[in-house]
Amino acid sequence: xxxxxxxxxxxxxxxxxxxxxxxxxxxxxxxxxxxxxxxxxxxxxxxxxxxxxxxxxxxxxxxxxxxxxxxxxxxxxxxxxxxxxxxxxxxxxxxxxxxxxxxxxxxxxxxxxxxxxxxxxxxxxxxxxxxxxxxxxxxxxxxxxxxxxxxxxxxxxxxxxxxxxxxxxxxxxxxxxxxxxxxxxxxxxxxxxxxxxxxxxxx
Amino acid sequence: xxxxxxxxxxxxxxxxxxxxxxxxxxxxxxxxxxxxxxxxxxxxxxxxxxxxxxxxxxxxxxxxxxxxxxxxxxxxxxxxxxxxxxxxxxxxxxxxxxxxxxxxxxxxxxxxxxxxxxxxxxxxxxxxxxxxxxxxxxxxxxxxxxxxxxxxxxxxxxxxxxxxxxxxxxxxxxxxxxxxxxxxxxxxxxxxxxxxxxxxxxxxxxxxxxxxxxxxxxxxxxxxxxxxxxxxxxxxxxxxxxxxxxxxxxxxxxxxxxxxxxxxxxxxxxxxxxxxxxxxxxxxxxxxxxxxxxxxxxxxxxxxxxxxxxxxxxxxxxxxxxxxxxxxxxxxxxxxxxxxxxxxxxxxxxxxxxxxxxxxxxxxxxxxxxxxxxxxxxxxxxxxxxxxxxxxxxxxxxxxxxxxxxxxxxxxxxxxxxxxxxxxxxxxxxxxxxxxxxxxxxxxxxxxxxxxxxxxxxxxxxxxxxxxxxxxxxxxxxxxxxxxxxxxxxxxxxxxxxxxxxxxxxxxxxxxxxxxxxxxxxxx
Ligand SMILES: Cc1cc2nc3c(=O)[nH]c(=O)nc-3n(C[C@H](O)[C@H](O)[C@H](O)COP(=O)(O)OP(=O)(O)OC[C@H]3O[C@@H](n4cnc5c(N)ncnc54)[C@H](O)[C@@H]3O)c2cc1C
Numbered sequence: 001x002x003x004x005x006x007x008x009x010x011x012x013x014x015x016x017x018x019x020x021x022x023x024x025x026x027x028x029x030x031x032x033x034x035x036x037x038x039x040x041x042x043x044x045x046x047x048x049x050x051x052x053x054x055x056x057x058x059x060x061x062x063x064x065x066x067x068x069x070x071x072x073x074x075x076x077x078x079x080x081x082x083x084x085x086x087x088x089x090x091x092x093x094x095x096x097x098x099x100x101x102x103x104x105x106x107x108x109x110x111x112x113x114x115x116x117x118x119x120x121x122x123x124x125x126x127x128x129x130x131x132x133x134x135x136x137x138x139x140x141x142x143x144x145x146x147x148x149x150x151x152x153x154x155x156x157x158x159x160x161x162x163x164x165x166x167x168x169x170x171x172x173x174x175x176x177x178x179x180x181x182x183x184x185x186x187x188x189x190x191x192x193x194x195x196x197x198x199x200x201x202x203x
Numbered sequence: 204x205x206x207x208x209x210x211x212x213x214x215x216x217x218x219x220x221x222x223x224x225x226x227x228x229x230x231x232x233x234x235x236x237x238x239x240x241x242x243x244x245x246x247x248x249x250x251x252x253x254x255x256x257x258x259x260x261x262x263x264x265x266x267x268x269x270x271x272x273x274x275x276x277x278x279x280x281x282x283x284x285x286x287x288x289x290x291x292x293x294x295x296x297x298x299x300x301x302x303x304x305x306x307x308x309x310x311x312x313x314x315x316x317x318x319x320x321x322x323x324x325x326x327x328x329x330x331x332x333x334x335x336x337x338x339x340x341x342x343x344x345x346x347x348x349x350x351x352x353x354x355x356x357x358x359x360x361x362x363x364x365x366x367x368x369x370x371x372x373x374x375x376x377x378x379x380x381x382x383x384x385x386x387x388x389x390x391x392x393x394x395x396x397x398x399x400x401x402x403x404x405x406x407x408x409x410x411x412x413x414x415x416x417x418x419x420x421x422x423x424x425x426x427x428x429x430x431x432x433x434x435x436x437x438x439x440x441x442x443x444x445x446x447x448x449x450x451x452x453x454x455x456x457x458x459x460x461x462x463x464x465x466x467x468x469x470x471x472x473x474x475x476x477x478x479x480x481x482x483x484x485x486x487x488x489x490x491x492x493x494x495x496x497x498x499x500x501x502x503x504x505x506x507x508x509x510x511x512x513x514x515x516x517x518x519x520x521x522x523x524x525x526x527x528x529x530x531x532x533x534x535x536x537x538x539x540x541x542x543x544x545x546x547x548x549x550x551x552x553x554x555x556x557x558x559x560x561x562x563x564x565x566x567x568x569x570x571x572x573x574x575x576x577x578x579x580x581x582x583x584x585x586x587x588x589x590x591x592x593x594x595x596x597x598x599x600x601x602x603x604x605x606x607x608x609x610x611x612x613x614x615x616x617x618x619x620x621x622x623x624x625x626x627x628x629x630x631x632x633x634x635x636x637x638x639x640x641x642x643x644x645x646x647x648x649x650x651x652x653x654x655x656x657x658x659x660x661x662x663x664x665x666x667x668x669x670x671x672x673x674x675x676x677x678x679x680x681x682x683x684x685x686x687x688x689x690x691x692x693x694x695x696x697x698x699x700x701x702x703x704x705x706x707x708x709x710x711x712x713x714x715x716x717x718x719x720x721x722x723x724x725x726x727x
Contacts, residue, residue, distance in 0.1 A: 075576065075577035075578050075580055075581065076562070076565070076566065076576050076577070076578050077569075077574075077576055078335055078338055078339065078356060078574060078575045078576060081335055081356065081357075081575075081576070081577060082335060082339055085335075101581075101584050102583055102584050102587070102588065102589060103580040103581050103582070103583040103584050103589070104580075106247065106580070106583065107357070107577055107580055110243075110291065110357075111357075113240075113242060113243035114234055114236075114239065114240040114241075114242075114243040117239045118242075123587075123588070125587060190491070191491075191587065200239075
């Protein structure tokens with residue numbers, strides 16, 4: 001259980017101005033300056049993910065590489081649950097990206113609302129043809145931004161980074177909601193649910 | 204979702220009501236936004252349309268003084284409130300009100316642990332204190348007292364007790380372990396029950412009954428008041444704890460298991476609530492249905508066999524625990540083991556015999572020692588978008604009753620296209636049969652089927668003389684209707700009490716089938 005709050009801004013500035021490109025960002029196909037903008041925003045976010053083999057990726061390594069603050073979530077022990085609640089308390093005002101199996105994300109969501117607003121929910125399930133189905137529902141605008149990334153990310157860790165980067169939007173409270181059903185190549189691990197939650201005030 | 208109004212209240216009055224509530228608790232703690240705030244008060248596990256239970260608002264007072272003023276506002280406008288504390292009553296309605304338009308009275312902010320008494324073994328808590336909170340607090344102060352928690356550790360000590368909830372240590376019958384209650388009546392009067400009625404009482408949390416009628420039970424599973432504080436006896440950490448598991452090979456072993464168990468329970472050789480768990484429950488907390496079977500209908504025996512072998516479980520799995528000094532545990536174990544060994548194929552396990560990553564064993568082991576966790580929520584991973592409502596009839600502890608109930612539910616459930624996922628929990632003299640009716644919450648047709656099946660089960664169980672110990676908001680009237688001896692004398696008495704203690708009918712109308720006069724008999 002840990003929270004990493006690295007100085008992402010400094011890190012990114014150095015990386016971008018020095019012409020070096022993070023392998024992860026390259027693999028995501030992000031233009032470095034656009035990324036710098038987006039990820040500087042991501043300083044205001046926390047990634048919560050289930051600490052389980054079912055995630056199919058070393059989530060901690062993935063999100064740590066990008067310098068994202070994270071907190072693992074488990075349903076299995078009181079200390080882990082308490083650590084998550086503490087992390088939520090200290091994350092007031094920041095965006096949240098949540099990833100895990102259905103039951104875990106349900107439990108986390110029940111602790112977020114109404115302090116946070118879940119602007120996007122994704123159900124990501126493996127298909128018989130070895131592809132991945134993504135059922136997204138939520139606000140139109142973040143969903144449109146996000147949908148383009150589904151085929152570009154390699155695994156849940158990269159998806160978490162993309163989610164967490166979407167911290168701001170010019171969206172009104174009555175912004176349009178929609179659902180979207182998309183397919184992509186398979187991600188490792190089992191079926192997942194994801195949430196993007198913004199603090200009250202952003203929407 | 205569109206916003207809704209409380210029943211019988213006009214929009215302009217509602218606006219004035221909200222303004223008054225905001226004056227009491229502050230703007231921040233009155234929630235009205237149907238898109239962003241009120242979904243927190245939906246029941247994600249509904250089998251009926253969400254609109255039927257959508258609140259018009261929620262209000263969260265911080266203390267009894269604010270609560271008193273909230274009730275005053277509600278009385279003034281005759282606005283129905285729906286009381287919740289930690290609000291995690293999933294499988295029985297979650298935080299959602301009985302009817303659309305109610306204002307949820309959310310007591311989460313009243314979450315102080317007022318006292319931990321190490322010497323006499325009790326704690327005094329407000330409504331919003333969860334098992335996790337109390338456990339954490341006891342750890343922090345180095346207490347040697349145990350919490351007794353329901354399987355979901357985020358549930359509340361107080362509301363779980365008021366719902367007649369159960370845990371898994373010898374203190375698992377929560378109503379029995381509650382001692383001393385403070386309750387606010389609809390008119391704002393604060394009452395201390397039992398010994399607490401004596402000013403300066405030294406024994407409020409030591410002796411339950413006080414003088415005269417004992418009224419605590421009137422405020423459990425009820426809408427006669429808002430419970431604001433309770434004392435809860437806590438078990439001192441025993442000198443030894445040795446949980447065990449016994450697996451049984453055959454589905455038909457349920458009869459023998461229950462017969463062997465009864466004398467062991469009645470004679471207190473198994474002090475905690477004793478659990479006989481069917482194999483799919485064991486599987487569902489750790490694997491998904493799809494991992495084993497993608498067909499429709501009941502899972503074939505060949506697949507079930509593979510599951511049992513992979514997960515090292517039986518068709519039925521018994522969980523118990525020994526508590527006390529080691530020589531006592533050794534003696535008791537001999538008796539327990541010999542009794543269950545009479546069932547062919549029984550296999551016995553202690554902690555050292557189960558794998559460290561055996562999810563089912565690990566969480567049961569924690570529950571037996573009052574260590575809260577949330578692992579059981581994993582049953583929702585069994586199928587995509589999993590949700591469940593629980594059907595929980597009570598029966599005598601006999602093999603014949605266990606088998607009859609099991610078959611009654613299993614057959615109807617398989618016919619309706621659902622998996623039987625259930626367990627039997629044996630208390631002092633009773634057996635709770637918990638059937639976890641799991642369905643896909645995104646599948647409208649499946650939800651309708653689950654709802655229909657549940658109704659059929661209520662009727663079939665009642666016809667066989669079995670009543671449910673609690674239920675989902677959607678089935679409260681129907682089940683209250685089965686408790687109809689002598690022309691529903693009990694319900695009529697409840698209604699009389701309701702009319703006296705809450706004449707404006709503001710507190711949780713319809714809770715467990717009890718409606719205020721203005722909403723009774725077709726008026727609702
Ligand atoms: C996977 C799973 C496993 C479960 N296992 C168990 C188990 O082992 N044991 C068990 O008992 N339950 C179990 N449950 C059911 C339920 O989750 C728990 O009982 C839980 O503790 C109830 O939620 P809560 O404590 O947050 O109560 P709340 O949701 O706060 O309240 C429940 C109800 O109590 C009444 N109430 C609440 N506060 C007050 C008050 N202050 N005054 C008067 N009335 C009040 C209201 O009618 C309210 O609707 C399980 C559920 C699931 C989904």
